[in-house]
Amino acid sequence: MLKKFIRRGAVLGSFALIISGVISCEKDFTDVNTSVIRNNEFTTNDTLLEVIITEKPVTSVRADGIQLGALGQYLLGSYNNPHYEKIEASIVSQLQISSAFKVVDREYGADTTVVTQIDTVYLKLPYQATLQTDGTYELDSIIGDTEKAFNLNIYQNTTFLNVLDPSDPSVFNQFQSDAIYQTLPTELNAISNFQYIPRAGDTMMVVSRKLNTGSIYDKDTIKLTNSLPFGRVPLKADLLKQILLDRYQTDDFASQEAFDDYFRGIVLEASEGTDPGSLISFSFNTGLIEYNPSIEVYYTNTVLVSGVAVDTIKKNDSFRLFGVRNSLYNMTTNNPTPAGNFQIQGTAGTHADIALFGPDTDGNGLPDQMEELRAKNWLINDAQLTFYVNQNIVGFDTIATPFRLFLYKNGESLGLPPALIKDALPETSAAFGGVLELTDEKKPDKYTFRITDYISDILSGATNYSPPLTLKVANPTDFPTTATDTIIDSYNWNPKGVMLLNHLLTNGDRRVQLKISYSEKTTN
Known part of the structure; x- marks a missing residue:
């Protein structure tokens, strides 16, 4: 369904x-x-x-970056000012893969088994922020109430995102802000209706590394360059392992084109929570790749020889939100414009x-x-x-x-x-x-x-x-x-x-x- x-x-x-x-x-x-x-x-x-x-x-605006080469900013969240239209802004994007993706990097003998344990999978959303004189950051490019959460759900897109117009392949395709996409019904996020609140203090996270038994053997502290703050949304580890890691050695990962046909991208669907929340602008074209939104997969390979653990190998694969991207703006009319006025939004x-x-x-x-x-x-x-x-x-x-x-x-x-x-x-x-x-x-x-x-x-x-x-x-x-x-x-x-x-x-x-x-x- x-x-x-x-x-x-x-x-x-x-x-x-x-x-x-x-x-x-x-x-x-x-x-x-x-x-x-x-x-x-x-x-x-x-x-x-x-x-x-x-x-x-x-009614709608053009919201893809195909003809521009790269659309600079994408909005995510919900903003509701009673004088204007309510905005619920979502993002659709393909994912970028690497030819270097391998769960196990080397060949082992017949007596050796490698067991892969997912440590964590999350959506990484680096903020645009300004460093203050006291060493803390202030988040930029946000409007609304940053103390209130908006709902965020992440779905697997099943609509093919074509760069060229299917009706005329000689010209570039276009996507409007009210485009319709088909998605699979199960959310990729671990918590349904994830309560997203942007926080300038989110500059690090700790990843617990696990053995094949599930026990924690180490912890890694994850930071971005210059300790830039970033949002994170936990994803379903087992489901992402099945969709992504388990397909590394198949034809689905043979090329970017093959992958785009197999996994057609994700939809970051934002909606208003209990109270009006905030609207955040994310940059997808920063100077550092690590500052771009991505799905991060952390996992550990436990090497067993005759059933005995002899080595643990930490790994991290990053799926950058890349390729065809589109913004979705769900606009809802609020109070009518007062007499003698007109609104511009x-x-x-x-x-x-x-x-x-x-x-x-x-x-x-x-x-x-x-x-x-x-x-x-x-x-x-x-x-x-x-x-x-x-x-x-x-x-x-x-x-x-x-x-x-x-x-x-x-x-x-x-x-x-x-x-x-x-x-x-x-x-x-x-x-x-x-x-x-x-x-x-x-x-x-x-x-x-x-x-x-x-x-x-x-x-x-x-x-x-x-x-x-x-x-x-x-x-x-x-x-x-x-x-x-x-x-x-x-x-x-x-x-x-x-x-x-x-x-x-x-x-x-x-x-x-x-x-x-x-x-x-x-x-x-």
């Missing part, structure tokens, strides 16, 4: 995106515009344009569309307000969109609040892919903005985007393409590396969320508006 594992939805290289310089709302004009103003041939003014915000839930949470120039009442394909502004022949000096945080809801929380948001063109209604705004291209991105700005009291306040080139091209008539702009939680994959890298992928492993004030007049000066500074020729 198969157990169906289904997760349906409604990534920042890590959570710790650094808050860079805040973009001011009152920057100087460019040199060319300043010279025009100095010649007194132009007058300079600014205007505020009303916009319309539409909150938009996200990463992963498969919530985006928002921003309509800038109102309706097209005459049906000529151009918004009426855009046509009116074009007729004015303004020279656009600066254009800014500012989104204000609902401080009554967010308060002083800078941990679960995104450090950066991202803005892009959404051509979905026209059948076009999501694309970068011109101002976000590498040569102009330094001033693009979107970084969280704080008040003097260190309270989250606002996000400001400068979209000067985008607005200038529209109002000058250089382009008529003006789809809604979409606001989302920023992900490292959003930012281009070249001028031709203009398509926005849906990857997002940043689970943070923020409540923002929308365009309604009841929000006063903190409502969303487009501020345009411009110059126009002086009339004699």
Whole structure:
């Protein structure tokens, strides 16, 4: 009987995106515009344009690392903030084997028997952590209540994880965050619904080494380099021996390809416990292999000659979580968004569309307000969109609040892919903005985007393409590396969320508006 594992939805290289310089709302004009103003041939003014915000839930995002080569961060755990969607994040991964895997390393005579005793088997999950001056670690990249546990179960996946698209092997495969996997019904973890709590003090563990009789003959202390803290989940020793060690000398371990067909990976299934727990970001691409998540198998070989023990050999095999990996985001809607607000949440949470120039009442394909502004022949000096945080809801929380948001063109209604705004291209991105700005009291306040080139091209008539702009939680994959890298992928492993004030007049000066500074020729 198969157990169906289904997760349906409604990534920042890590959570710790650094808050860079805040973009001011009152920057100087460019040199060319300043010279025009100095010649007194132009007058300079600014205007505020009303916009319309539409909150938009996200069904799923791409959650594999196949095309990227390696997806940096994977989320595990449960986070439930009542203002946003609850996230239960799970991980699917293949395992990496080694050609050196052998239970017994040498040949013995006919009078010699080797008995293998499993000492311990566990899932190792190294944390991202910062070493403090007192020699202790502080865990990074975690949101939620780290004192509360989430449920964790580990299953053997039976769905083949193919790198290439089965329907078209000439292209790479893709896995969404709401993909469906089949698993065997029996958990691999020794304790069902394992209560997982991340702890910075988990820097070592003791492995009891056992003889063939089951008696302990030695103990090993296991630490990672620099005593980095790591989580561990005990697994069923006898079951893992049967699935893995007992198959070493078979065709199932003849190659990585053969193994991937025999053992198709594991599913780390997280769910909410009795109380809301925490959500942890794990890195699968660290500099040291031992810092990568893995299944660790410790065992002892007792060598018997004519039934008498003459030697004990300690062994450890490591199965790194490697190959095709995918994140699963199970999103559950909580309380509705309060009137006058809209929420932005990463992963498969919530985006928002921003309509800038109102309706097209005459049906000529151009918004009426855009046509009116074009007729004015303004020279656009600066254009800014500012989104204000609902401080009554967010308060002083800078941990679960995104450090950066991202803005892009959404051509979905026209059948076009999501694309970068011109101002976000590498040569102009330094001033693009979107970084969280704080008040003097260190309270989250606002996000400001400068979209000067985008607005200038529209109002000058250089382009008529003006789809809604979409606001989302920023992900490292959003930012281009070249001028031709203009398509926005849906990857997002940043689970943070923020409540923002929308365009309604009841929000006063903190409502969303487009501020345009411009110059126009002086009339004699």
